Amino acid sequence: MAEILLVEDEANARKILSLGLELQGHQVIACASPEEAQAHMKAHAFDIVLTDLRMEGRDAGLEVIKLSKKLQPRARVLLLTAYASADTAVTAMKEGAFDYLTKPVSGEELAAAVERALFDAAPPTTETTVERSAERSDEKEMLVGESELMQRVRQRLSRAAKSDFTVLISGESGTGKELAARFVHAHSTRSKKMFVPVHCAAIPEGLFESELFGHRKGSFTGADFDRVGLIESADGGTLFLDEVGEMPLAVQVKLLRVLQERRIRRVGDDAERDVNIRIIAATNRDLDAEVAHGRFREDLFFRLNVVPVHMPPLRQRREDIPQLAKAIVRQWSEGRARIAESCMKRLCELPFMGNVRELENILQRMLALSDTGDLDLQLLAELYSGAQSEPQLSLSSLQHDNHNLDEWMEAIEKQVIDEALAKTGGNITRAAEELGISFRSLRYRLKKLGFARGDE
Numbered sequence: 001m002a003e004i005l006l007v008e009d010e011a012n013a014r015k016i017l018s019l020g021l022e023l024q025g026h027q028v029i030a031c032a033s034p035e036e037a038q039a040h041m042k043a044h045a046f047d048i049v050l051t052d053l054r055m056e057g058r059d060a061g062l063e064v065i066k067l068s069k070k071l072q073p074r075a076r077v078l079l080l081t082a083y084a085s086a087d088t089a090v091t092a093m094k095e096g097a098f099d100y101l102t103k104p105v106s107g108e109e110l111a112a113a114v115e116r117a118l119f120d121a122a123p124p125t126t127e128t129t130v131e132r133s134a135e136r137s138d139e140k141e142m143l144v145g146e147s148e149l150m151q152r153v154r155q156r157l158s159r160a161a162k163s164d165f166t167v168l169i170s171g172e173s174g175t176g177k178e179l180a181a182r183f184v185h186a187h188s189t190r191s192k193k194m195f196v197p198v199h200c201a202a203i204p205e206g207l208f209e210s211e212l213f214g215h216r217k218g219s220f221t222g223a224d225f226d227r228v229g230l231i232e233s234a235d236g237g238t239l240f241l242d243e244v245g246e247m248p249l250a251v252q253v254k255l256l257r258v259l260q261e262r263r264i265r266r267v268g269d270d271a272e273r274d275v276n277i278r279i280i281a282a283t284n285r286d287l288d289a290e291v292a293h294g295r296f297r298e299d300l301f302f303r304l305n306v307v308p309v310h311m312p313p314l315r316q317r318r319e320d321i322p323q324l325a326k327a328i329v330r331q332w333s334e335g336r337a338r339i340a341e342s343c344m345k346r347l348c349e350l351p352f353m354g355n356v357r358e359l360e361n362i363l364q365r366m367l368a369l370s371d372t373g374d375l376d377l378q379l380l381a382e383l384y385s386g387a388q389s390e391p392q393l394s395l396s397s398l399q400h401d402n403h404n405l406d407e408w409m410e411a412i413e414k415q416v417i418d419e420a421l422a423k424t425g426g427n428i429t430r431a432a433e434e435l436g437i438s439f440r441s442l443r444y445r446l447k448k449l450g451f452a453r454g455d456e
Contacts, residue, residue: 006030007051034063041071053081076117112197145320161187169282171311174357177282185238193237201246214266245285314355316422340376
């Protein structure tokens with residue numbers, strides 16, 4: 001458990017973040033400005049300061065970082081912002097921020113960042129701390145759903161957990177790739193050690209090496225203390241590389257060496273260190289295509305793609321939505337809220353192109369804004385623009401969303417094929433019949449659109 005100061009000027013975001021952190025077992029004091037934060041820092045000791053970057057039209061988060069450095073020197077500062085850029089990240093790190101999270105941040109991402117910050121402040125050398133970390137992982141490892149697709153996924157993940165081979169998890173954003181990785185870790189011989197997630201898409205290119213490998217004090221401007229890298233912090237456990245396709249080519253070379261030799265060198269250090277880790281990677285990209293276009297190293301792809309697992313989109317397993325929705329509401333309301341039957345029925349009809357993450361976001365917003373604690377159809381319609389009618393395609397909508405016609409047509413084609421596969425339980429022959437096209441034509445479209453291969 002950590003003492004956390006949350007600085008966020010947007011009331012709903014402040015409420016949701018506070019609730020999420022409290023459900024993870026932390027004590028949270030929330031405020032809306034650097035001035036309020038300063039008063040709390042003078043009166044109370046904190047382990048972590050979580051602050052938004054932009055507040056009241058200025059970079060107030062940098063002010064909070066400076067205050068924390070002066071008034072809470074032992075606290076680790078996590079910067080939360082929707083305005084991600086390498087410049088702001090480097091500035092924040094130079095000012096003393098420990099980590100940099102990009103909005104919207106999921107509960108899993110935030111929990112992992114808090115866990116890393118606590119680990120950095122006080123390395124887990126006692127059995128109690130290690131057991132507590134394992135318990136947190138166990139709470140998150142459950143993959144909800146009894147559809148045929150999810151049963152097959154769990155079977156493959158269970159087989160992967162019995163070995164120590166590298167796993168590559170593919171699937172659209174929001175399908176639960178991190179939960180799948182946690183499932184493998186929790187059922188492996190490494191389950192009592194650390195599970196360290198690395199969100200590659202959220203790390204600015206200039207900070208990748210320091211984040212992964214750590215650094216020595218004085219190795220660059222702003223390196224005021226020795227820092228353990230994410231790879232080293234996973235020693236004995238599992239390193240999860242989320243959206244590994246976003247990793248710069250220069251860093252891919254260094255990661256390949258880690259996979260081959262299980263050794264690292266901190267930035268500014270002369271000595272190498274042995275690491276005993278299992279690596280699980282995840283991507284929403286077609287890495288075969290990335291290799292073909294020279295954006296991903298072929299040798300690294302082969303090293304990662306030892307045990308491939310594909311996470312199906314939510315629209316291919318709609319029968320799991322009621323169980324998922326109930327589990328999410330139970331987690332975030334501690335069992336106090338209920339979903340009306342009419343609301344649940346409508347949830348099962350929505351497209352959820354953002355998958356489980358979109359479902360969770362909608363339910364969190366409903367919980368935050370519900371006066372009674374009950375989630376009904378009216379509240380859903382108010383919060384979800386797609387709850388009343390299907391989105392209409394128009395030139396203005398294309399321009400507003402920065403899409404072109406080809407991208408829209410591809411998205412529509414993918415959704416129709418998704419629905420046909422879901423209806424036929426993944427049977428390509430029957431899906432082709434439903435769509436009125438040949439088996440060969442459907443196989444071609446599946447490959448073109450980046451769907452999983454037949455055995456997935």
